[in-house]
Amino acid sequence: MTACPVCLQKMQASRAGVGLHHIECRQCGTYFVSASVLGKIKNAEFSPRSRANFSGWLIENQGFQIDTRNIDRLLNLSTPSFHERADKALLLIEIGTPYAGKHVQRENSWVSRVWCINEEELTEILQYLVSCARIEKHSSEHGLQYKILPNGWAHLEELKSFGRDSVQGFVAMWFDDSLRKLNDEIISQAILDAGYKPHRVDQREHNDKIDDEIIAQIRQSRFVVADFTGHRGGVYFEAGFAKGLGMEVFWTCRRDEIDKLHFDIRQYNCIDWESANLGEFRERLTNRIEAVLGHGSYNQE
Ligand SMILES: [Zn+2]
Structure with missing residues (x-):
């Protein structure tokens, strides 16, 4: 192997270990790739944009190990604006x-x-x-x-004026029992998968009131995931407040309610979900967060 399988540039070094290749590339930096997915990378029908995203992601996540658990995500990263x-x-x-x-x-x-x-x-x-x-x-x-x-x-x-070094992702959503599973099993897990710590305001305290604690928590976060299902005023406020700080906001909504989104936020690329495809939604949310911010450093022990 003389060319980096991700960016196709000439590699500086490559060492084959037990089932694992250690690659040093001028563009992608240091990464490890398991023998089982090396063929998949080489055979993937990559657009130049996908290669650039993959390479950009690797240089921001040095020493990463590419294997069967994450390869599909890395082949389909979305492009930062x-x-x-x-x-x-x-x-x-x-x-x-x-x-x-x-x-x-x-x-x-x-x-x-x-x-x-x-x-x-x-x-x-x-x-x-x-x-x-x-x-x-x-x-x-x-x-x-x-x-x-x-x-x-x-x-x-x-x-840098807000929590740029923070590993916290603030979850803004309607605290309705029907959406509890969405938060606990999907949105929070997607944030964890991306290497960040989900923060959800306690349901009992929330009651759609915006208080100092919520404002402080948003300020201390690296980004906000805002789910607009139910179209609560509080969610619009929290997303707008974060946006005003220049913070990254990831917009999500149940598919049947997307047409009801307030006109002002329709310009943003909203990730939609349906009860039947929550697993896929979780993966897309993780991908989006990682593509924009890189993989976070939060470890859930
Ligand atoms: Zn490379």
């Missing part, structure tokens, strides 16, 4: 910046770190950051360099 990728690029430049005002050298590995298909797409995203004056481009004899501008520093502060 353009703006989310632009944020990844800005954060990447920040990491490389030793002090404000210093230029940072562009590196080949940025392609996967920004979840791009190729250098051309990466250039387009960096050019966007230049055009909104978050960064400045400089051509040097060593290649392209970038410097974070005041607008960029301000945007970085905004990005």
Whole structure:
């Protein structure tokens, strides 16, 4: 094996262990892949976008072991939005910046770190950051360099102004007995599968009232999963509050109620569910969370 099975670039190293290959790739970093799924990766009909997502996910989850339990999820990751990728690029430049005002050298590995298909797409995203004056481009004899501008520093502060290092996922939903199973067995489990800790406000205390405790819990979270089934005012408020903080919100709703969604949130990509396909819904929610935020570090012992 000379090429990385995920990104197809020439690998730095590969070692075959007992049923497990250890791969070092310039784009994907270090990962392990079990012999049983290696063929599946090689034979998968990958679009360039799926490869880019897979590679981007791996570089954010170094040392990950790909096996039969997670391969389908990794082959079908959803793509972070353009703006989310632009944020990844800005954060990447920040990491490389030793002090404000210093230029940072562009590196080949940025392609996967920004979840791009190729250098051309990466250039387009960096050019966007230049055009909104978050960064400045400089051509040097060593290649392209970038410097974070005041607008960029301000945007970085905004990005970090809520629980960005938190492993908590806040669940906003209607606390009706008919939806208890949805929370306990599906949404909470999907959040755990993605490596985060679900937080659900205690049912007795909730009563659709928004209090300081709820506001504080949302602020301390990394993201919100909002299920709009039942169309409760509290859920709209909690999702809107999180969105206003710049926090990631994952929108879900029972399929037969999706047409009733308030007009303002129809623009968001809502994951629908039916009682008959809850297992699939759980998987799609996990995929979406991981695609956007990467796998979290929370371990349920
Ligand atoms: Zn690779």
